[in-house]
Amino acid sequence: MFSRRISVLFGLAIASLVLIPGVQLLAAADANSIPTPEKFLGFRVGEDKKLARWEKIVEYMRMIAKSSDRVLLRELGKTTNNNPFILLEISSAETLKDLDRFKRLERKLYFQGGAPSDSERLEIFRSGKAVVLVTCNVHSTEIGSSQMVLELVHRLATEDSPAVKRVLDNVIFLLVPSLNPDGQIIVTDWYNKNLGTEYEASPLPWLYHPYIGHDNNRDMYMFTQKESQLTARLLWHDWFPSVWLDEHQMGSQGARIFVMPATDPINQNVHPLIYRWNGILGQAQAAALESAGKEGIIYNSTYTNFWQGAMAWSGWWHNQVGLLTEVASARIASPIEQRKAQPGRATAPASEEDRQSQQRREMENPNEPLPPPRDVTPRTEYPRPWLGGKWTLRDIVDYELIATMALLETAADHREQLLRQIYEVNRATVEAGAKGDPSAIIIPVDRQHDLREAHHLVERLQMAGVEVSRADREFEADDKKYAAGTFVIPMNQVFARYAKDLLEKQTYPEVRRSSNSPPEPPYDVTAWSLGMQMGVETIVAKKPLAAGTKLSKLTEAPKLAGTIEGTSNAFGFDYRGADSALAINRLLKAGARITVAPSSTVGRPSTSVLFYGAPQSSVESIARENGIQVFAHRRVDPAIGFNQSNWPLKLPMPSTARSLVAPRIGLYQSWTSNMDEGWTRWVLEQYEFPYTILHNADIRERGPSSGATAGISSKLREKYDVIILPDQQPRDILNGFDFKTVREEYRGGIGDEGVEALRQFVREGGTLIALGGSCDLAIDKFPIPVRNLKRGLTRDQHFAPGTIVRIQVDNTHPLGLGMPSDTYGFYNNSPFFALVEGFASQKASVVARYPNSDVVASGWLKGEELMAGRAAVVSIEMNPGRIVLFGLRPQHRAQTHATFPLLFNALLWACGTAENGR
Ligand SMILES: [Zn+2]
Numbered sequence: 001m002f003s004r005r006i007s008v009l010f011g012l013a014i015a016s017l018v019l020i021p022g023v024q025l026l027a028a029a030d031a032n033s034i035p036t037p038e039k040f041l042g043f044r045v046g047e048d049k050k051l052a053r054w055e056k057i058v059e060y061m062r063m064i065a066k067s068s069d070r071v072l073l074r075e076l077g078k079t080t081n082n083n084p085f086i087l088l089e090i091s092s093a094e095t096l097k098d099l100d101r102f103k104r105l106e107r108k109l110y111f112q113g114g115a116p117s118d119s120e121r122l123e124i125f126r127s128g129k130a131v132v133l134v135t136c137n138v139h140s141t142e143i144g145s146s147q148m149v150l151e152l153v154h155r156l157a158t159e160d161s162p163a164v165k166r167v168l169d170n171v172i173f174l175l176v177p178s179l180n181p182d183g184q185i186i187v188t189d190w191y192n193k194n195l196g197t198e199y200e201a202s203p204l205p206w207l208y209h210p211y212i213g214h215d216n217n218r219d220m221y222m223f224t225q226k227e228s229q230l231t232a233r234l235l236w237h238d239w240f241p242s243v244w245l246d247e248h249q250m251g252s253q254g255a256r257i258f259v260m261p262a263t264d265p266i267n268q269n270v271h272p273l274i275y276r277w278n279g280i281l282g283q284a285q286a287a288a289l290e291s292a293g294k295e296g297i298i299y300n301s302t303y304t305n306f307w308q309g310a311m312a313w314s315g316w317w318h319n320q321v322g323l324l325t326e327v328a329s330a331r332i333a334s335p336i337e338q339r340k341a342q343p344g345r346a347t348a349p350a351s352e353e354d355r356q357s358q359q360r361r362e363m364e365n366p367n368e369p370l371p372p373p374r375d376v377t378p379r380t381e382y383p384r385p386w387l388g389g390k391w392t393l394r395d396i397v398d399y400e401l402i403a404t405m406a407l408l409e410t411a412a413d414h415r416e417q418l419l420r421q422i423y424e425v426n427r428a429t430v431e432a433g434a435k436g437d438p439s440a441i442i443i444p445v446d447r448q449h450d451l452r453e454a455h456h457l458v459e460r461l462q463m464a465g466v467e468v469s470r471a472d473r474e475f476e477a478d479d480k481k482y483a484a485g486t487f488v489i490p491m492n493q494v495f496a497r498y499a500k501d502l503l504e505k506q507t508y509p510e511v512r513r514s515s516n517s518p519p520e521p522p523y524d525v526t527a528w529s530l531g532m533q534m535g536v537e538t539i540v541a542k543k544p545l546a547a548g549t550k551l552s553k554l555t556e557a558p559k560l561a562g563t564i565e566g567t568s569n570a571f572g573f574d575y576r577g578a579d580s581a582l583a584i585n586r587l588l589k590a591g592a593r594i595t596v597a598p599s600s601t602v603g604r605p606s607t608s609v610l611f612y613g614a615p616q617s618s619v620e621s622i623a624r625e626n627g628i629q630v631f632a633h634r635r636v637d638p639a640i641g642f643n644q645s646n647w648p649l650k651l652p653m654p655s656t657a658r659s660l661v662a663p664r665i666g667l668y669q670s671w672t673s674n675m676d677e678g679w680t681r682w683v684l685e686q687y688e689f690p691y692t693i694l695h696n697a698d699i700r701e702r703g704p705s706s707g708a709t710a711g712i713s714s715k716l717r718e719k720y721d722v723i724i725l726p727d728q729q730p731r732d733i734l735n736g737f738d739f740k741t742v743r744e745e746y747r748g749g750i751g752d753e754g755v756e757a758l759r760q761f762v763r764e765g766g767t768l769i770a771l772g773g774s775c776d777l778a779i780d781k782f783p784i785p786v787r788n789l790k791r792g793l794t795r796d797q798h799f800a801p802g803t804i805v806r807i808q809v810d811n812t813h814p815l816g817l818g819m820p821s822d823t824y825g826f827y828n829n830s831p832f833f834a835l836v837e838g839f840a841s842q843k844a845s846v847v848a849r850y851p852n853s854d855v856v857a858s859g860w861l862k863g864e865e866l867m868a869g870r871a872a873v874v875s876i877e878m879n880p881g882r883i884v885l886f887g888l889r890p891q892h893r894a895q896t897h898a899t900f901p902l903l904f905n906a907l908l909w910a911c912g913t914a915e916n917g918r
Helices: 003-017 028-033 037-041 054-067 093-097 099-109 118-127 144-158 162-170 181-194 213-218 226-239 272-291 312-318 352-364 393-413 415-435 451-463 496-503 530-534 578-589 616-626 675-686 696-700 715-719 730-735 751-763 772-781 897-911
Strands: 071-078 084-090 130-136 171-176 243-250 263-266 321-328 336-338 389-391 440-443 469-471 475-477 480-482 487-490 539-541 551-553 563-565 570-574 593-601 604-612 629-633 658-660 665-668 691-694 722-725 767-771 786-788 803-809 822-827 833-835 843-849 856-858 871-877 882-886
Touching: 028 144, 037 054, 037 144, 054 071, 054 084, 054 144, 054 181, 071 144, 071 226, 084 144, 084 226, 093 099, 099 118, 099 171, 099 226, 099 415, 118 415, 130 144, 130 226, 130 393, 130 415, 144 162, 144 171, 144 243, 144 393, 162 171, 162 393, 171 226, 171 393, 213 675, 226 312, 226 451, 243 272, 243 312, 243 393, 272 321, 272 393, 272 415, 312 321, 312 496, 321 393, 393 415, 415 496, 440 451, 440 496, 451 487, 451 530, 451 578, 451 897, 469 487, 487 496, 496 530, 530 822, 530 897, 563 616, 570 578, 578 593, 578 604, 578 616, 578 897, 616 629, 658 897, 665 675, 675 691, 691 696, 696 751, 715 751, 722 772, 722 897, 730 751, 730 772, 751 767, 751 772, 767 772, 767 897, 772 786, 772 882, 786 871, 822 897, 833 843, 833 871, 843 897, 882 897
Parallel strands: 130 171, 130 243, 243 321, 563 629, 665 691, 665 722, 722 767, 767 882
Antiparallel strands: 071 084, 084 171, 336 389, 440 487, 440 539, 469 551, 475 480, 570 604, 570 629, 593 604, 593 658, 786 833, 803 822, 803 843, 803 856, 843 871, 871 882
8 A cells, every 4th residue: 555655756766866956056146135034034033932934934945046056945745734845955056066976976875776886985085075964843843943944044055154165065965944844834823823812832732743743753664654755765765865963852941952972772783883973973063052152062861872763863774874953942932931040959850740740830821930950960961051041942043053054064074084984884784784694684475464564564664775675586594495576685785774673673771870770761662673563574584595596676666466366246355464454445435245254264263355246347456456366256146145045155154244334433633632643543544444533522512313313312323333532641531731821622621521422422332442541531431341450550560661562362353353363562551451340241352462471572661571461452342332442552653554453343343233133
């Protein structure tokens, strides 16, 4: 299902190579006609309570690109909401005139089309430029950088100072003014709407990206969103920048700016030189800020050097120097006052409770000064602590301007050294892979549970610039045989470190301040092993592949062709993996009548999808597009459908056979901008499950139904078969934000009334699906025979910030159909369960559980033994309704393809009816 998209991706990447830069290369004199940002906007960049909205930023940049021979502008594509996603290419006029040549050198530095020859290498060192990418504003409330760039680009386009000249002569500066233009617009509009009202501090009631909000900085190996894909193309198909700075903002109370290097633990798949350059470039930024008299500059803090998935971090495994700056935030464009601290008198760091109560205080009284900073101890990484005072958007802009210019100047000064050392990292990476251990990562094609997922995995790797090959014929690796067609990722390639890190098991090195103190919590998840998450077997080959192994490099995304055998009006296919649900949804839409029939031969459960009533042409296209093998069965009389006597399979028709109709899905969306809701929405759309968003008022709406459906009295049940509560704390669902500074229409939650409406929904046969944290709402508010064992455990006893775990699935249960009995799931601090005595009318069953030992498959988790053998997914028949509790995270960040079917089954089964009557 991703294939079409990546073909576009490659197509455009190639097109960009032949793009002639500089449609309009005007004389430098025209630069004098460029108005300052202040003149253009009518206010100074960063002025209190003033924001430039995205279209103004684009307009200004287009104008500069038109007037200056130092600036090119390219629209890389459209965002999710169809806004322009732009890139500026900035350098000297001479360089821009010959941009393709410099791009060729940079690509050669990254071994594109093979290692550079001796003469090419010398040419890179002598004439190549330091290619530096700066990306801004991925988190849209961190809005300063989207404003700062206006002054930065104006300066580079118009100034003739020695510093600017040095930068232009030595650097090709790639600038993405916003990685999330849609969010920039959402935040600017929300801020302006509330400006000058009592709601000025009102939090956004929705996400600042159409789907995934803050998690847009967690998408850089799965590339689910358009913006991530455009960025990946720029990085690993187009320009291959050696340096990449992603500019962020952090909280308002502590240090003023974080610069590199970040903090332990490091990741051993990253070349040490990358961490060294983090230090060189980050500390050059710090020095420039210090020399400008700026306070509160910190490094070696908060952000850990281990984790994949974030923007600039993802460059490290690609041998790119990924850098982060985090500047303290104002209240969007409104200034903040902070009470002064006594120098040297530090207070203990804020606990989670402190932070939450401070957040509440700020929401209740946004105009009250913030408490003084806690961390005021001068030390090596923080020699001049911030002591409090006033902080404005202009301060953010100033810090970012200094830090960005310092990066460009330092890259210019170190041009040749940077090129030589990046070459060394790339050379060492390729040569290590040629020696072996590992020599390749193998993705077999003849032993996958769902081969389509192997194709999806390869496609993700290709998006990240990884070269994937296929074996032309059978071959041997580490004395094992593999079939022709096997996918092979040779490690003698420039992005081998990335492929290795992404596909192997993660071991998170615990960091403790002292031997007695508890381990420091990781910054984000500790595991991403993408094969496990997608349910694809991958094998690391140690020894070099056997002589005579013949591989062909894939030039585009592999596509698994579906087939259809025979003609009839009735067909069937094997039900396995997430893509089966997509095929089912398309068939339902095409008018097919579908029966799903689980069966078991000699202890090997399998499931067949049988259908009739869809036109042969749509069956063919659905088979082709979904990579399924469809078999024709003998014709079925549409008036009768499948039954015992016309059952086409060898085994008798099972009593568990169910006919499927499209479930009417309601997805709860609170006004507290919940990312898991956005991810759920995205996953439902990708697999073509139609859904309706339910807000608090929609859930609360009770009253009698229109009476159209016999026996149903609640409005919710009349409209929906299944309601999903995304991962969210029950108090957020029940109460939402309840402050007078929050706009009235977005205040509160579903409340007791909403809970009663959900109870009635289930009583009348509805299915309630609770994901992660929301399970507790079901456990507390419905009398169900399930206990959440995670509840009450301290962080010392049990802690899992994001871990891949082993699960055992009951694949004879309707919710486990189409899954292998042993697979992997994603777990992060959500509930795990035990069944308890319940009512005779309820039947609780465990759909998936953690094994009795070895729960952790990849990453880090504290208190593994407490989860061993416990339930991960539970289904409770409420007769007639059903409640499904997902403790593990079945659709986490849209990465966990292995467990998507658990969620999809819960949806499809919400209104399945027995073929043979109950
Ligand atoms: Zn951020």
